[in-house]
Amino acid sequence: MTAMDIDAALRRVSEEYLARNPRSMQVAHRAARVLPGGTTRTTTFFAPFPPVLVAGEGSEIVDADGNRRVDYLNNYTSLVLGHAHPGVLSRAMAAAGRGTAFSSPTEYEVRLAEVLVQRVASVDQVRLTNSGTEATMAAMRLARAFTGRPRVARFEGSYHGTHDYTATPGAGIPGPVGDLMVTLPFNDIPGCERAIEQAGDSLAAVIIEPVLGAGGVIATDQEFLDFLRRATVHAGALLIFDEIITFRLHAGGAQATYGIRPDLTTFGKIIGGGFPIGGFGGREDVMALLHPTRGSIQWGGTFNGNPVSAAAGIATLEALTPPVIDELNRAGEELVERLDKALGASGLPAGVTGVGSLFNLHATGEEITDSRAVGRADPGLTELLHLGLMNRGYFLAPRGMGCLSTAMTTEELDGLVNAVEDLVHNL
Numbered sequence: 070m071t072a073m074d075i076d077a078a079l080r081r082v083s084e085e086y087l088a089r090n091p092r093s094m095q096v097a098h099r100a101a102r103v104l105p106g107g108t109t110r111t112t113t114f115f116a117p118f119p120p121v122l123v124a125g126e127g128s129e130i131v132d133a134d135g136n137r138r139v140d141y142l143n144n145y146t147s148l149v150l151g152h153a154h155p156g157v158l159s160r161a162m163a164a165a166g167r168g169t170a171f172s173s174p175t176e177y178e179v180r181l182a183e184v185l186v187q188r189v190a191s192v193d194q195v196r197l198t199n200s201g202t203e204a205t206m207a208a209m210r211l212a213r214a215f216t217g218r219p220r221v222a223r224f225e226g227s228y229h230g231t232h233d234y235t236a237t238p239g240a241g242i243p244g245p246v247g248d249l250m251v252t253l254p255f256n257d258i259p260g261c262e263r264a265i266e267q268a269g270d271s272l273a274a275v276i277i278e279p280v281l282g283a284g285g286v287i288a289t290d291q292e293f294l295d296f297l298r299r300a301t302v303h304a305g306a307l308l309i310f311d312e313i314i315t316f317r318l319h320a321g322g323a324q325a326t327y328g329i330r331p332d333l334t335t336f337g338k339i340i341g342g343g344f345p346i347g348g349f350g351g352r353e354d355v356m357a358l359l360h361p362t363r364g365s366i367q368w369g370g371t372f373n374g375n376p377v378s379a380a381a382g383i384a385t386l387e388a389l390t391p392p393v394i395d396e397l398n399r400a401g402e403e404l405v406e407r408l409d410k411a412l413g414a415s416g417l418p419a420g421v422t423g424v425g426s427l428f429n430l431h432a433t434g435e436e437i438t439d440s441r442a443v444g445r446a447d448p449g450l451t452e453l454l455h456l457g458l459m460n461r462g463y464f465l466a467p468r469g470m471g472c473l474s475t476a477m478t479t480e481e482l483d484g485l486v487n488a489v490e491d492l493v494h495n496l
């Protein structure tokens with residue numbers, strides 16, 4: 070397909086999208102008057118406008134025009150049991166019925182912390198937050214305080230939320246913030262060795278997603294993570310695993326599949342069962358700095374450990390037993406194989422990466438082992454795949470990321486493969 074063919078096909082799918090979503094378009098116009106670009110989340114926006122949703126029911130979402138789509142995004146991987154799961158809802162509503170927020174602890178937050186400590190071998194103690202962004206921000210501060218060092222290293226293509234220490238200095242993020250960060254090459258042992266050595270005793274921590282999520286769903290090599298564990302110990306720096314997405318892959322987190330024991334772990338998404346949450350935890354001696362009377366770090370949060378989120382999170386994790394997770398991962402891996410075949414047979418420069426129940430369609434024929442290859446994908450074809458699947462009733466991230474929920478049926482898994490085949494053969 071030439072660039073002109075892609076442009077023409079994109080115009081056709083955009084017109085079809087506009088025709089199918091008139092009511093969403095009206096709301097999008099209203100939204101644009103009161104919200105910059107009509108949205109509160111840069112990441113969920115796409116042109117011409119995202120559909121305005123009115124309901125989520127298990128594996129499906131319904132928009133303001135009555136379109137039903139299979140939700141392969143699940144609020145960016147957080148709804149692992151699907152929408153409005155009855156067991157989760159009843160526990161959340163029972164908690165909400167007794168009060169939605171208090172300025173003193175509830176047993177819900179204690180129980181959620183207990184579940185995390187029981188499941189994740191490296192985690193002795195936990196703090197809960199309202200978002201993953203807050204969790205990575207707190208973990209970085211904790212590492213700096215524990216080591217007495219200023220700099221934190223993260224990886225090319227990583228995403229750890231929206232605070233200043235996760236973004237590239239630029240609009241609104243002063244240059245000196247960048248001096249406190251080190252960017253490491255992903256899956257590249259010699260490159261990391263050099264950068265970590267160069268950072269020397271200024272390095273407080275290295276933070277890594279064991280599977281790059283937003284960067285394209287790319288697994289980290291075992292050898293690379295083994296190296297990173299040794300290298301951080303050697304450098305006197307802490308190793309932080311950001312498991313905000315990957316906690317769905319194993320009851321003990323992706324760290325259990327890799328057999329790595331990080332010093333700190335950040336959580337989010339599924340641990341709130343669809344409600345706002347985040348959390349971080351790890352070694353007792355490090356977490357001790359947060360002790361309210363003996364520690365040196367003050368960390369508040371009006372809604373930290375919110376009982377409704379915690380109750381929903383507990384219910385979700387109880388339902389997410391190891392066999393349930395195994396089955397979800399197996400279904401995800403089978404789906405990726407079939408999508409790969411469908412895209413491979415199309416002759417288009419397109420492929421798919423996946424780990425367990427996570428996957429990402431890519432508009433490039435390159436083998437994908439880091440986010441640089443993801444960055445070389447064809448933007449027009451990426452958009453075409455996304456809008457084409459929206460028109461066929463499948464909701465994925467604009468950049469092609471998707472995930473499974475336990476609410477999905479075999480027909481819905483087959484349906485995505487068929488929709489991709491239909492789309493690529495009718496461009």
Ligand SMILES: Cc1ncc(COP(=O)(O)O)c(C=O)c1O
Nearest residue numbers: 200201202228229230282313314
């Ligand atoms: C790996 C990772 N870390 C941190 C975050 C930030 O979490 P939140 O959006 O809850 O602030 C995300 C969100 O997508 C994420 O994927």
